[in-house]
Amino acid sequence: MKRCSNCKHVFDSADWTCPDCGYSPAIVDGFTSFSPLNAHKSEGFEEQFYAQMFDLEAGNFWFKSRSKLINLMINKYFPEAKNMLEIGCGSGYVLRTIEKAYPGLSLSGSEIFSKGLSFAAKRVQKATLFQMDAQEMPFEAEFDVIGAFDVIEHIDEDRRVLAEMRRAVRIDGGIILTVPQHKWLWSYADEYAHHKRRYTANELREILEKVGFRVIRMTSFVTLLLPIMYLSRLRNRKARPDYDDTAELSIGGFISYAMERVMDVERQLIKCEVPLHAGGSLLVVAKRV
């Protein structure tokens, strides 16, 4: 169901005009915009970053592997899902891979900056895209699944976003999250990416339970590559004048191929539910209580 951004009235209708107060969301840069005042702010994420990501994501082992892992979780925990929303869909890479894997799933993607949506629109085929602040979601019991992949670590009020996600999922619905893990991996790469924090498994579980989710799966990933990641982050613990933010993302050739194969092995371990306690990232599946 929809929830009016103006008067909070909850309604079920094909269009967005609120039957109670008559409010209709604005259209900004061609996209329905629920938080137009934020649509062009670039705090938290540089707009130019989207253009860079659009080119880098498709060839990068990390993005490819993370997408396969997300699809694995949808298949295992939400096989009956009819619709899904991805918050912070960026340039649409994940949405596109979900679209290919689950052609019957009705997909939506949101971004706070409308600039990102124009990149996503080039990539996805059927997904509905809109501008939205995840701290104020215009939905109630609407989605079977909501995903936020490396998003909540960018937001000061992560609890508020998770509470909004809880309101927006259906009774039997749930969420899939990926977040950066381990405080000891904190480096300039986190600062550069405007991360507010890296999580620990216990901390995230506690927050999720407080807002009304039950964690049904939690695993680390980027476990086998953790030593390499640690060394790379150690080198960039502090800001360096020659820091290259695209260095990790633009790894190509044989190294990228080899790392992708390592991630393939790791995904098999995750599939077999081998416990992985440490890793560069944390993957969580939680259902609404």
Ligand SMILES: [Zn+2]
């Ligand atoms: Zn209204």
